[in-house]
Amino acid sequence: MFADLTLTSCGAAGWRLGILLWALLWMTGAGASGFDIINVSTRLEGDVYRLNARIDYRFSGPALEALQNGVPLTVDLEMEVRRRRSWLWDETVYALTQRFRLEYHALSRQYLVNNLNSGERRGFPTRSGAVQFMGQINDFPFLDKGLLEKDVRYEGALRVQLDRETLPAPLRLVAYLSDDWRLASEWFTWPL
Numbered sequence: 081m082f083a084d085l086t087l088t089s090c091g092a093a094g095w096r097l098g099i100l101l102w103a104l105l106w107m108t109g110a111g112a113s114g115f116d117i118i119n120v121s122t123r124l125e126g127d128v129y130r131l132n133a134r135i136d137y138r139f140s141g142p143a144l145e146a147l148q149n150g151v152p153l154t155v156d157l158e159m160e161v162r163r164r165r166s167w168l169w170d171e172t173v174y175a176l177t178q179r180f181r182l183e184y185h186a187l188s189r190q191y192l193v194n195n196l197n198s199g200e201r202r203g204f205p206t207r208s209g210a211v212q213f214m215g216q217i218n219d220f221p222f223l224d225k226g227l228l229e230k231d232v233r234y235e236g237a238l239r240v241q242l243d244r245e246t247l248p249a250p251l252r253l254v255a256y257l258s259d260d261w262r263l264a265s266e267w268f269t270w271p272l
Contacts (some may be wrong), residue, residue, distance in 0.1 A: 113140035113260065115155075115240045117268040122222055122236060129272065131159070131222035135215040135240055140260040143242070146251065147207075152183040154196070154246040155214065157238070161223055161272065164233035173234070174223060179243070180214050223272075234272040240265045 118134040139153070147153055161174040179196035190203040191210035204210040228234055241264035244255040255261035 113138045113143070113263060115242075115263055115265040117238055117240065117265050120236065120238050120268055120270050122270070122272060124225060127225045128221050129223040129225065131217060131220040131236075131238075133217040133220075133238060135217070135265070137211045137215055137240075139211075140263065142258065142260045143263065144207075146247075147182065147184050150184065150186065151248060151251065152181050152246070154243040155180045155182065155240060156243050157217070157240050159222065160237040161228075162235050162237055162269075164235055170235070174227060176222075178220075181246075182210060182214065228272070235269050236272050237267050237269045239267045 115138070116136040118136055120131070120133045122129045122131050124130075135157075137155070139147070143153060157178040157180065159176045159178070160172050162170040163173050164170055181192075181194040181196055183192045183194070184190075184207070185192060188203075190205065191207050192201060192203050193210050193214055194201045202210075202213060204213065222236070242261065244252060244261055247255050247261075
């Protein structure tokens with residue numbers, strides 16, 4: 081009977097330890113690196129669909145270290161319009177990529193965000209300010225209404241990812257082999 085009590089006590093202690101380890105892993109995973117699209121919406125203004133989106137960028141430690149050491153990070157914001165089909169795969173009828181480059185300039189101690197499509201460039205005193213700016217897409221002219229057929233179901237799709245091809249050659253190999261550099265969101269879809 082004494083052996084049964086000891087086994088039961090060890091089983092309960094092991095169970096508690098397992099729950100504690102699971103909770104610690106969950107908490108560390110909650111702050112893990114990666115990109116998430118929080119919400120997306122479009123509205124028709126005149127003949128143009130305008131896009132609003134909020135994106136959460138959580139860069140990994142190695143990516144942030146590279147940024148602090150002068151390596152620019154390029155992020156691709158991929159946008160698509162898909163025609164919904166019942167029997168076949170959805171057809172992509174329109175695609176556009178917005179590219180942003182995040183840089184740190186040690187001399188001025190400024191974080192710069194460059195919109196590589198429009199040429200717009202903004203400076204920020206903090207990294208969090210720069211990343212927050214990148215994560216807010218407001219009234220972006222997404223699509224001309226004339227490109228869509230009447231009485232056809234469409235959906236918008238949005239994904240964001242770090243462009244590892246723009247990294248310096250010595251770092252690129254490491255980026256392709258390490259999970260720390262696989263920073264991308266899932267596709268976020270919504271009806272148009």
